Amino acid sequence: MASSFLTHPGEWKLSIPDAIEIDGVTFYKLNVKIGAVKWTVKRRYTDFSDLHKALVLNHGVSKEILPRKLLCLLKNDKFIESRRLGLQKYITDVLRYLSNTMPPVLVSFLEMDKYDLWFLLKDLSYRIKNNGWIESPPIACEISIIEASTISERLKLPSPPAGILNSQEEFSTVLEFCGFLKQVYIKGETNDYIGTSNICSQQLTFELSSFKCLDCLILSNIRITNLRKADEARRQIKYLTVNSCKIERLAEILLCDHLHLDWKQISSIQVWSALEKLDVQHNNIVDIDSGLEMIESISEMNVSSNNIESLVNISKLRNLKILSVSHNNLTSISDLDLLFLTKLNISNNKIKSLVGIEQLSSLETLYVSFNLIEEFEELDSLSKLVKLINVDLVGNPISQKTDYRTKVLIKFGTRASDVCLDNEVTTNHELELLAVVQAINFVQKGKFPSYTKNLSLSHI
Amino acid sequence: MSGGPYSYSYIFKYIIIGDMGVGKSCLLHQFTEKKFMADCPHTIGVEFGTRIIEVSGQKIKLQIWDTAGQERFRAVTRSYYRGAAGALMVYDITRRSTYNHLSSWLTDTRNLTNPSTVIFLIGNKCDLDGQRDVTYEEAKQFAEENGLMFVEASAKTGERVEEAFLETAKKIFQSIQDGRLDLNAAESGVQHKPSQTGRTTLSNDQQPNKDTCSC
Ligand SMILES: Nc1nc2c(ncn2[C@@H]2O[C@H](COP(=O)(O)OP(=O)(O)OP(=O)(O)O)[C@@H](O)[C@H]2O)c(=O)[nH]1
Ligand SMILES: [Mg+2]
Numbered sequence: 001m002a003s004s005f006l007t008h009p010g011e012w013k014l015s016i017p018d019a020i021e022i023d024g025v026t027f028y029k030l031n032v033k034i035g036a037v038k039w040t041v042k043r044r045y046t047d048f049s050d051l052h053k054a055l056v057l058n059h060g061v062s063k064e065i066l067p068r069k070l071l072c073l074l075k076n077d078k079f080i081e082s083r084r085l086g087l088q089k090y091i092t093d094v095l096r097y098l099s100n101t102m103p104p105v106l107v108s109f110l111e112m113d114k115y116d117l118w119f120l121l122k123d124l125s126y127r128i129k130n131n132g133w134i135e136s137p138p139i140a141c142e143i144s145i146i147e148a149s150t151i152s153e154r155l156k157l158p159s160p161p162a163g164i165l166n167s168q169e170e171f172s173t174v175l176e177f178c179g180f181l182k183q184v185y186i187k188g189e190t191n192d193y194i195g196t197s198n199i200c201s202q203q204l205t206f207e208l209s210s211f212k213c214l215d216c217l218i219l220s221n222i223r224i225t226n227l228r229k230a231d232e233a234r235r236q237i238k239y240l241t242v243n244s245c246k247i248e249r250l251a252e253i254l255l256c257d258h259l260h261l262d263w264k265q266i267s268s269i270q271v272w273s274a275l276e277k278l279d280v281q282h283n284n285i286v287d288i289d290s291g292l293e294m295i296e297s298i299s300e301m302n303v304s305s306n307n308i309e310s311l312v313n314i315s316k317l318r319n320l321k322i323l324s325v326s327h328n329n330l331t332s333i334s335d336l337d338l339l340f341l342t343k344l345n346i347s348n349n350k351i352k353s354l355v356g357i358e359q360l361s362s363l364e365t366l367y368v369s370f371n372l373i374e375e376f377e378e379l380d381s382l383s384k385l386v387k388l389i390n391v392d393l394v395g396n397p398i399s400q401k402t403d404y405r406t407k408v409l410i411k412f413g414t415r416a417s418d419v420c421l422d423n424e425v426t427t428n429h430e431l432e433l434l435a436v437v438q439a440i441n442f443v444q445k446g447k448f449p450s451y452t453k454n455l456s457l458s459h460i
Numbered sequence: 461m462s463g464g465p466y467s468y469s470y471i472f473k474y475i476i477i478g479d480m481g482v483g484k485s486c487l488l489h490q491f492t493e494k495k496f497m498a499d500c501p502h503t504i505g506v507e508f509g510t511r512i513i514e515v516s517g518q519k520i521k522l523q524i525w526d527t528a529g530q531e532r533f534r535a536v537t538r539s540y541y542r543g544a545a546g547a548l549m550v551y552d553i554t555r556r557s558t559y560n561h562l563s564s565w566l567t568d569t570r571n572l573t574n575p576s577t578v579i580f581l582i583g584n585k586c587d588l589d590g591q592r593d594v595t596y597e598e599a600k601q602f603a604e605e606n607g608l609m610f611v612e613a614s615a616k617t618g619e620r621v622e623e624a625f626l627e628t629a630k631k632i633f634q635s636i637q638d639g640r641l642d643l644n645a646a647e648s649g650v651q652h653k654p655s656q657t658g659r660t661t662l663s664n665d666q667q668p669n670k671d672t673c674s675c
Binding site for chain 2: 135157158160210231232
């Protein structure tokens with residue numbers, strides 16, 4: 001969690017243990033420690049000098065206390081060492097003197113607006129006010145994980161007496177703003193620590209209860225068990241996206257703040273009753289396991305880029321219209337039985353056959369590119385999908401075979417002209433070819449070409 | 461819905477106080493969202509809500525801090541009294557102990573707010589009349605003795621919830637008009653937005669502080 005300068009009075013330490021040279025410029029490594037939280041900022045002498053000018057001008061800091069600028073061409077080790085110690089004393093004296101006023105220049109010099117609860121919120125409220133976001137709130141906003149966790153943390157702390165920070169005012173600005181947001185993107189960290197600090201990003205918990213109008217929530221690189229107070233959100237969120245959160249079971253997301261509950265204890269409270277679209281791409285989901293009863297209302301689901309092997313359970317989502325399971329480990333789709341599904345993406349899997357797909361009688365669009373389909377017989381079921389108009393088979397072994405397009409298109413019988421295969425509409429030339437093939441077939445079978453719906457010419 | 465980006469000419473700060481479980485969070489929720497939360501978790505620290513109301517043709521934004529009733533959060537709760545224009549003090553009509561504690565809540569309120577703060581007493585859960593443990597009459601008398609406004613309300617049915625929040629605002633607005641409440645006082649809990657198009661007059665903390673030095 002972020003540091004808390006105001007509730008740890010006197011428990012801070014500034015030190016400059018080191019100076020480093022980057023491209024011939026000397027940087028001083030300034031360590032800031034407040035309570036148990038610490039971070040590092042790199043500052044040049046000129047940064048100190050700029051800070052000093054501002055402090056002398058507006059905050060009564062005495063002009064003499066900054067180590068003198070020396071026109072010394074030979075910046076040897078000894079010189080840097082003595083300047084390091086001088087700057088360390090300087091910055092320590094300054095913070096001690098100004099700790100009750102905390103002017104913004106000093107706060108940002110020490111990067112307290114990045115790592116300290118009070119100044120993070122002050123900065124956030126300043127941005128909100130400056131952008132006029134209270135008068136005309138944006139619909140969507142990206143919030144960093146440390147900001148989200150700081151807001152939650154602040155709710156549990158006493159407001160400090162009026163003084164340095166007009167803290168309660170600032171906080172109400174932030175909360176009011178959060179209360180308006182409809183779309184929130186909470187962005188976690190890919191690193192273990194926040195910035196240069198020792199704040200562990202995986203330990204930052206946050207509550208959803210401050211977002212009162214939430215209908216779209218996007219989470220990425222977040223440990224989902226760190227999410228708290230989601231009950232209200234469950235009733236409101238329509239679009240939920242949880243990407244790159246290392247999820248193994250869908251239930252981890254759906255239960256989130258109730259993960260301790262047994263399945264039998266799940267009640268109506270846990271149901272995501274408004275959810276329409278769930279996107280859980282880029283996780284480690286192996287099974288679409290139990291938990292689907294909590295999202296029965298959804299019409300669109302994207303589980304691409306996971307490790308899913310079977311779709312057995314997905315058929316419980318009776319209202320599903322759009323499903324994407326690309327980049328997984330599917331070998332078959334015969335388990336899939338969804339009456340209303342119109343769009344299915346199962347590209348980049350290990351599927352050899354489309355047997356069973358006839359159960360998806362509303363299907364209009366089917367992406368099966370980059371799978372392992374080798375034989376034309378495996379596509380026979382397509383002939384039963386009377387609404388299918390888009391099929392993509394690119395990157396399957398079958399697409400290398402001679403007369404590939406004709407042999408696929410003929411599965412559609414008279415509908416061949418309506419079908420767009422591999423993103424190309426059926427050409428007149430192809431239609432003529434199809435007619436010839438059908439004529440040959442007529443001769444072979446002794447049947448008159450009927451052009452009926454269920455025309456099956458798979459044996460050609 | 462909480463508020464919205466409408467124009468308003470005043471901001472009033474409210475706090476809601478009272479023992480744990482009396483229904484403070486439910487009252488806030490009922491007032492801002494017009495819904496009852498049957499399984500409302502205990503408040504940890506504070507919660508916050510806003511709504512824009514109209515009093516005498518003036519749009520007023522209420523900023524409401526709902527505090528935790530649990531004793532262990534008393535320090536947090538106390539830190540929110542400062543600068544409250546209205547205090548809703550809640551007890552549960554089915555639990556006498558919550559009524560008995562009112563005098564201590566009242567003491568805190570008197571000590572930590574300013575004299576112009578409007579205190580409104582709410583006897584909540586009036587839908588549970590069968591389990592009543594505190595009579596209307598005695599609570600009414602307590603309110604009169606202490607100069608408080610009073611209703612019995614129900615966060616569940618919504619009965620008289622609006623009334624409590626709105627009457628408090630009317631009283632505050634009257635105080636402003638009577639000049640009893642000084643808008644310029646730092647802790648009045650009221651902010652005036654002179655022009656409809658102007659930005660909210662919140663803190664002016666971005667101005668550099670001047671201090672004299674000895675270091
Ligand atoms: N029947 C009935 N139940 C209510 C009413 N208001 C609240 N409750 C119930 O009382 C319980 C406590 O309500 P809360 O709003 O959480 O109480 P609180 O005062 O905020 O409690 P703390 O946050 O712990 O201080 C919840 O289970 C509510 O469902 C009401 O008007 N009628
Ligand atoms: Mg509460």
